[in-house]
Amino acid sequence: MTSSSSQPILHGASIIDAIKAADVRYVLSVPDLHTAQGLLAPLAADRAIKLIRTCKEDETFGIAAGLSYGDQRALILIQYTGFLYAMNAIRAMACEQSLPMCMMIGLLGKEAGVEPIHSTRYGVRITEPLLDVLGIKHMCVHSDDDVALIAPAIDEAYRTSRPLAILIGTRPLPPQDEVAA
Amino acid sequence: MNRRACLDHLHQLITDEIIVAAYSTASDWITINERPLNYYFFGAMGLASSHAIGLALAYPERNIIVLDGDGSLLMNLGTLVTMASLALPNLHYSVWHNGSYEANGGHPLPSTHVDFCGLAKSAGFTHPHRITTTADFHQIMPAFIRERGPSFAEIIIEQGPIGPRSYKDMYSKQRRERFKAALHTNENIK
Numbered sequence: 001m002t003s004s005s006s007q008p009i010l011h012g013a014s015i016i017d018a019i020k021a022a023d024v025r026y027v028l029s030v031p032d033l034h035t036a037q038g039l040l041a042p043l044a045a046d047r048a049i050k051l052i053r054t055c056k057e058d059e060t061f062g063i064a065a066g067l068s069y070g071d072q073r074a075l076i077l078i079q080y081t082g083f084l085y086a087m088n089a090i091r092a093m094a095c096e097q098s099l100p101m102c103m104m105i106g107l108l109g110k111e112a113g114v115e116p117i118h119s120t121r122y123g124v125r126i127t128e129p130l131l132d133v134l135g136i137k138h139m140c141v142h143s144d145d146d147v148a149l150i151a152p153a154i155d156e157a158y159r160t161s162r163p164l165a166i167l168i169g170t171r172p173l174p175p176q177d178e179v180a181a
Numbered sequence: 182m183n184r185r186a187c188l189d190h191l192h193q194l195i196t197d198e199i200i201v202a203a204y205s206t207a208s209d210w211i212t213i214n215e216r217p218l219n220y221y222f223f224g225a226m227g228l229a230s231s232h233a234i235g236l237a238l239a240y241p242e243r244n245i246i247v248l249d250g251d252g253s254l255l256m257n258l259g260t261l262v263t264m265a266s267l268a269l270p271n272l273h274y275s276v277w278h279n280g281s282y283e284a285n286g287g288h289p290l291p292s293t294h295v296d297f298c299g300l301a302k303s304a305g306f307t308h309p310h311r312i313t314t315t316a317d318f319h320q321i322m323p324a325f326i327r328e329r330g331p332s333f334a335e336i337i338i339e340q341g342p343i344g345p346r347s348y349k350d351m352y353s354k355q356r357r358e359r360f361k362a363a364l365h366t367n368e369n370i371k
Binding site for chain 1: 220222223224225227228229230231232233234235236237238239240257259260262263266267354357360361364
């Protein structure tokens with residue numbers, strides 16, 4: 001889905017619907033400017049999801065690991081900088097222990113219509129290659145057209161006990177923008 | 182205080198709690214009380230409390246006792262704020278304070294005079310305990326592991342033997358599967 005100016009349109013509400021469809025009970029997050037208003041704010045107001053706010057991103061991986069032993073599904077919502085920060089926790093829990101760590105990573109500053117690998121932002125550009133090195137399956141959500149892929153991917157991550165990274169390539173629109181549109 | 186002596190006493194106090202232990206304390210604990218409900222996290226140092234939060238959320242009917250190191254806590258100080266803000270009644274966090282990175286060769290912490298109890302109080306723990314003597318340990322620990330959490334205890338100990346210790350078996354997949362099976366079958370093994 002794109003706007004009249006060819007800007008991809010991504011609604012936070014549609015992502016939240018996908019998260020719920022995947023039976024995710026917990027969202028573990030450090031705020032990211034990219035998703036703060038369009039996704040994290042409505043998640044915080046949603047009574048069907050328990051939002052756990054942490055001080056640093058690696059905490060979220062420990063919490064998700066503990067939850068996984070109770071078969072509780074969690075989604076880690078962070079920015080790519082937090083992904084980079086938490087690399088050692090990801091290495092240990094997601095990769096070596098093969099726990100079902102599902103990350104949703106905001107690509108702050110990624111240009112519209114540009115694949116992450118071609119971004120002028122260094123941190124955005126290296127995110128997918130790093131995921132490839134780690135052996136973590138990943139997908140990039142650019143618009144509402146991609147949202148249908150989220151729930152099946154989370155289901156698969158939990159069914160196979162493997163990590164997953166869902167990159168958010170477009171800044172999600174908050175509910176008020178949906179009404180205005 | 183001697184850590185092993187303290188852990189020997191703790192062994193007498195626990196029943197069906199989940200014990201989340203880190204590094205040197207874990208290495209001692211496993212020789213004192215091998216049981217399915219011990220949880221040994223793997224990899225990133227400092228995250229014992231974070232794993233424990235996840236377990237406490239997933240198993241609200243069980244008490245979770247964390248045996249963490251002071252060097253570990255310094256790597257994840259924000260966890261004090263996270264734990265306090267979540268106010269999980271079944272989470273009991275202890276930091277074993279010997280002023281050193283014992284598991285990493287016994288080098289001192291950047292400062293050996295950190296007031297962890299003060300940090301915990303500032304983060305939001307209402308009644309943190311500071312335990313400096315064996316008599317205090319025997320008196321306070323029964324309450325600490327039974328009181329409504331989140332509870333916090335700083336336990337002052339002497340440095341234990343400096344490695345090398347092998348953690349290979351501690352982190353085995355079989356042990357993790359045994360832990361999960363014990364939870365799912367509601368196994369109650371002290």
